[in-house]
Amino acid sequence: MDVSSALEAHQNKFKSIQVEKLVPVEFDLNLLAAFDSNAIDAQKLSSKKEEYLKGLNRDNAQLLFNEIFKLPVESTDAGLLAKLPSQTYILPREKPLPKEKPMTRWEKFAKTKGIQKHKKERMVFDEATGKYTPTWGYAGGKKDTTKDWLLEVPSNVDPMEDQYAKKREEKKERVDKNKKRQKRNEEEASATNKGMDPRQVKKKQLQEAIAVTKQSTASYGRFDKKIEGEQKMKGMKRQFAPNITDGKVEKQATLDILNKVVGKNGEVLNVTKAVRQHKKARK
Amino acid sequence: MLRTIKPKNARSKRVLRSRESKVEENGKTAIFVRGSQTSQIVNDALKDLYLLKKPDAVNFTKKNQIHPFEDDSSLEFFSQKNDASLLVVGTHSKKRPHNLVFARMFDHQIMDMMELGIESATAMSQTKGSKCAVGMKPLMVFNGELFDTNENYKNLKNLFTDFFHGQSIDAINLTGLEHVITVTAAPLEGKNAGLIYFRVYTIQLKKSGAKTPRIELENMGPSLDFKMRRIQLPKAELWKVATKVPKELKPKKVKNVEKDEMGDVFGRIHLGDQNLEKIQTRKMKGLKKRGTEDDEDESEPSKKAKVDEDEE
Numbered sequence: 001m002d003v004s005s006a007l008e009a010h011q012n013k014f015k016s017i018q019v020e021k022l023v024p025v026e027f028d029l030n031l032l033a034a035f036d037s038n039a040i041d042a043q044k045l046s047s048k049k050e051e052y053l054k055g056l057n058r059d060n061a062q063l064l065f066n067e068i069f070k071l072p073v074e075s076t077d078a079g080l081l082a083k084l085p086s087q088t089y090i091l092p093r094e095k096p097l098p099k100e101k102p103m104t105r106w107e108k109f110a111k112t113k114g115i116q117k118h119k120k121e122r123m124v125f126d127e128a129t130g131k132y133t134p135t136w137g138y139a140g141g142k143k144d145t146t147k148d149w150l151l152e153v154p155s156n157v158d159p160m161e162d163q164y165a166k167k168r169e170e171k172k173e174r175v176d177k178n179k180k181r182q183k184r185n186e187e188e189a190s191a192t193n194k195g196m197d198p199r200q201v202k203k204k205q206l207q208e209a210i211a212v213t214k215q216s217t218a219s220y221g222r223f224d225k226k227i228e229g230e231q232k233m234k235g236m237k238r239q240f241a242p243n244i245t246d247g248k249v250e251k252q253a254t255l256d257i258l259n260k261v262v263g264k265n266g267e268v269l270n271v272t273k274a275v276r277q278h279k280k281a282r283k
Numbered sequence: 284m285l286r287t288i289k290p291k292n293a294r295s296k297r298v299l300r301s302r303e304s305k306v307e308e309n310g311k312t313a314i315f316v317r318g319s320q321t322s323q324i325v326n327d328a329l330k331d332l333y334l335l336k337k338p339d340a341v342n343f344t345k346k347n348q349i350h351p352f353e354d355d356s357s358l359e360f361f362s363q364k365n366d367a368s369l370l371v372v373g374t375h376s377k378k379r380p381h382n383l384v385f386a387r388m389f390d391h392q393i394m395d396m397m398e399l400g401i402e403s404a405t406a407m408s409q410t411k412g413s414k415c416a417v418g419m420k421p422l423m424v425f426n427g428e429l430f431d432t433n434e435n436y437k438n439l440k441n442l443f444t445d446f447f448h449g450q451s452i453d454a455i456n457l458t459g460l461e462h463v464i465t466v467t468a469a470p471l472e473g474k475n476a477g478l479i480y481f482r483v484y485t486i487q488l489k490k491s492g493a494k495t496p497r498i499e500l501e502n503m504g505p506s507l508d509f510k511m512r513r514i515q516l517p518k519a520e521l522w523k524v525a526t527k528v529p530k531e532l533k534p535k536k537v538k539n540v541e542k543d544e545m546g547d548v549f550g551r552i553h554l555g556d557q558n559l560e561k562i563q564t565r566k567m568k569g570l571k572k573r574g575t576e577d578d579e580d581e582s583e584p585s586k587k588a589k590v591d592e593d594e595e
Contacts, residue, residue, distance in 0.1 A: 092525035095304035
């Protein structure tokens with residue numbers, strides 16, 4: 001039985017999905033885009049603009065549809081999903097590639113020692129209460145021993161020592177130490193991100209700090225204790241007023257000082273500044 | 284420059300993290316800004332483009348003293364503040380009436396800008412017919428050989444594709460193909476020299492007698508006829524940095540498998556050295572290997588058995 005004629009008759013009932021193009025249209029199916037590089041008919045475009053554009057776009061959209069429907073299909077709850085190939089048309093990124101984060105001191109150490117991270121369980125069995133408690137978060141974590149109502153005094157310490165204060169201090173020390181390390185890691189990371197050696201950066205900072213302290217003594221650090229490997233400061237000289245000067249200048253300078261201390265114009269006491277300093281000192 | 288913010292709580296930390304550079308990026312956000320003076324045509328165009336780009340879009344309705352080609356600092360500020368890399372600025376002046384500037388940023392720095400004047404426009408609200416749902420992924424069609432030959436048009440093609448394609452995906456729902464954004468470039472000579480026709484249509488699926496449906500288009504709007512004005516193409520070095528593919532996303536190289544131009548796959552297999560001692564050649568009595576005496580004793584019974592079988 002010849003079914004080809006019957007099939008053809010069935011097909012003829014519908015409009016065709018075939019489109020003929022002189023130059024084959026290019027596609028990027030990941031972007032759902034079609035790039036048609038065939039020449040535009042300028043005459044038709046000027047005479048029957050909208051009609052021509054619609055026809056042209058319909059043809060190209062049909063070609064794109066034909067390509068999309070050729071893709072492997074997966075049926076899910078949401079409907080038929082066509083798996084798209086990877087993108088070939090090059091589009092620029094929005095931001096530069098992420099930089100690799102420099103390792104912290106602990107991570108470096110762990111790597112050399114071969115220490116591996118392992119995930120903590122969300123719930124742990126607490127033997128004291130016989131219940132499962134969260135490792136972190138609400139009602140979790142280590143119990144705060146500084147809040148115990150009773151603390152044992154060890155036999156080898158001063159019995160009058162406040163054990164609560166001791167625990168508090170110890171905890172604070174631990175936290176501060178960790179914060180200090182955190183800060184150091186951040187500083188080192190920012191230095192390595194800028195392509196500098198963290199040690200050199202730290203050295204430079206120290207030298208700058210030394211220079212400032214030297215300038216702040218009257219003798220410009222001449223009588224200060226020398227630090228090992230300290231560099232000689234250049235361009236710092238004490239300045240002396242000449243022994244013999246014009247009398248008027250000298251008189252004015254002395255009067256200025258006097259005026260600053262007891263005069264009406266000069267502020268003898270800056271109250272707000274004094275209060276602030278006092279507060280700081282009390283802390 | 285904006286001040287750097289140190290996150291104080293988990294929420295702001297999450298937001299800042301989402302703004303960091305990533306291997307697989309988010310869809311690009313576009314912001315729509317009005318210049319110091321705008322016309323109704325520009326306002327409508329901005330609104331319609333915003334509707335097409337939604338939800339990855341922010342629409343600003345207040346006027347701003349912005350001159351994209353003269354001073355780009357305010358654009359960079361906009362980009363940084365909103366974490367957006369696509370900008371559309373609408374202006375209107377005597378010298379350049381009904382003006383749209385499409386700017387693209389890389390790392391909050393201007394990469395390229397294209398100024399398009401609107402020659403004629405029909406807004407989405409003025410167009411009858413069905414509209415697509417918000418946030419649907421569009422099909423895109425570019426017509427005209429200019430998009431392959433002319434540098435400015437090439438860049439425009441890239442810009443528009445980048446602008447509308449949204450988040451990159453690896454699968455698409457076949458029922459979710461609702462509209463098609465088309466850009467047609469008229470040839471550079473003739474009556475409509477150099478005009479660019481921006482049309483958006485909704486797609487209607489018709490029976491075709493096959494699995495693939497026949498489609499018909501219906502104008503959805505906006506319909507904009509653009510003319511190119513000032514253009515700033517991306518610098519080559521910046522483009523190179525921006526199109527770098529991260530190591531993680533590069534396809535893994537498969538050793539010894541090649542593809543030729545026809546798409547046929549060829550494989551090469553390495554067999555290693557052949558052991559000639561163990562090779563099976565034609566069995567002949569004369570070539571039989573004679574081992575030491577001990578070996579012969581062990582192997583004798585089996586040999587005998589074989590001979591017996593042969594005789595039978």
